[in-house]
Amino acid sequence: GDSVxxxxxxxxxxxxxxxxINCTYTATGYPxxxxxxxxxxxxxxxxxxxxxxxxxxxxxxxxxxYRKETTSFHLEKGSVQVSDSAVYFCxxxxxxxxxxxxxxxxxxxxxxxx
Amino acid sequence: NAGVTQTPKFxxxxxxxxxxxxxxxxxxxxxxxxxxxxxxMGLRLIYYSxxxxxxxxxxxxxxxxxxxxxxxxxxxxxxSAAPSQTSVYFCASSGGVVTGELFFGEGSRLTVL
Numbered sequence: 001g002d003s004v005x006x007x008x009x010x011x012x013x014x015x016x017x018x019x020x021i022n023c024t025y026t027a028t029g030y031p032x033x034x035x036x037x038x039x040x041x042x043x044x045x046x047x048x049x050x051x052x053x054x055x056x057x058x059x060x061x062x063x064x065x066y067r068k069e070t071t072s073f074h075l076e077k078g079s080v081q082v083s084d085s086a087v088y089f090c091x092x093x094x095x096x097x098x099x100x101x102x103x104x105x106x107x108x109x110x111x112x113x114x
Numbered sequence: 115n116a117g118v119t120q121t122p123k124f125x126x127x128x129x130x131x132x133x134x135x136x137x138x139x140x141x142x143x144x145x146x147x148x149x150x151x152x153x154x155m156g157l158r159l160i161y162y163s164x165x166x167x168x169x170x171x172x173x174x175x176x177x178x179x180x181x182x183x184x185x186x187x188x189x190x191x192x193x194s195a196a197p198s199q200t201s202v203y204f205c206a207s208s209g210g211v212v213t214g215e216l217f218f219g220e221g222s223r224l225t226v227l
Contacts, residue, residue: 004156036216043118043204043218044157089156100164101147101172102216106156 002027004090004105012111013080021075021088021108023064029094033057033066033073034102036089044089047075085112116140120205120219127195127226135190135222137205145208146188147216148172148180150201157204163188195226 007022025031032051036044048057053068062077073090090105118139127133139146144165149157149172159172163182177199179191188207192199202223206216 006156041220043206043220044216045218046215049215100145100170101159101162103159104149104157106154 002031002092002094002103004092004103006088006090006105006108009087009107009109010111011108012113014113015082016079017112019075019077019080019084019110021090021110023073023075023090023105025071025073025090025092027071027092027094031092031094033064034091034093035062035064035073035075036091036104038087038089038107040086047088080110080112082112082114085110118205118207118217118219120203120222122222123220124223125225127192127224129196129226131195132191132193133195133224134192135203135205135224136187137189137219138187139205139207139217140186141207141209141217142185143207143209143217144185146182147206147208148178148188148190149204149206150174151204151221152201160190160203192224195224197226200224200226 003026034049035047037047038044048059050057050066056065064075087107087109089107091102121136147162148160158174161180163169166185181189202221205219
């Protein structure tokens with residue numbers, strides 16, 4: 001079945017540090033890949049997405065590249081801010097399989113210290 | 115902009131009690147979902163409704179029932195609550211699953227004693 005594996009957290013960084021959160025996946029069919037973010041006390045919201053191999057999704061300074069050869073979709077940001085502190089979820093949905101809902105990873109908590 | 119609204123936000127139940135979580139969206143979306151979020155396990159799909167009048171089981175449907183009352187509303191019912199159902203529940207909606215963009219409510223924290 002489909003699955004998403006994320007690095008365990010929490011990830012603790014100082015402001016302006018470089019961020020990488022690893023995500024690998026297993027999927028039947030050809031998946032679209034997503035990163036969602038959950039700020040404290042809120043629901044999840046879409047951060048970025050990529051729908052085919054070698055696509056790069058980007059938003060708010062975050063980037064992730066769809067790597068089919070390594071089945072990965074790692075999230076990166078060059079300089080984190082305190083306001084980036086949140087839980088980040090990698091997710092997928094395989095196309096052309098009839099599946100109609102996203103599969104999420106377990107989430108990675110990011111804590112950014114001033 | 116209301117988006118996806120869930121009620122209640124907090125609830126404490128005793129084992130064996132029943133309750134219904136309500137969800138409504140005002141974005142005219144066809145698809146709606148119920149997920150539960152547990153520490154270390156991410157979000158797991160309970161039920162979803164691809165369109166008005168249809169519902170399908172997700173990954174963890176046991177102990178739950180759902181009703182797609184109309185296009186706007188999708189409720190989740192616990193008939194006989196168990197401590198294992200202590201969780202945070204999220205409702206979400208989507209205009210088209212292929213886009214992958216789900217809009218989430220703020221969550222409902224349920225504790226079963």
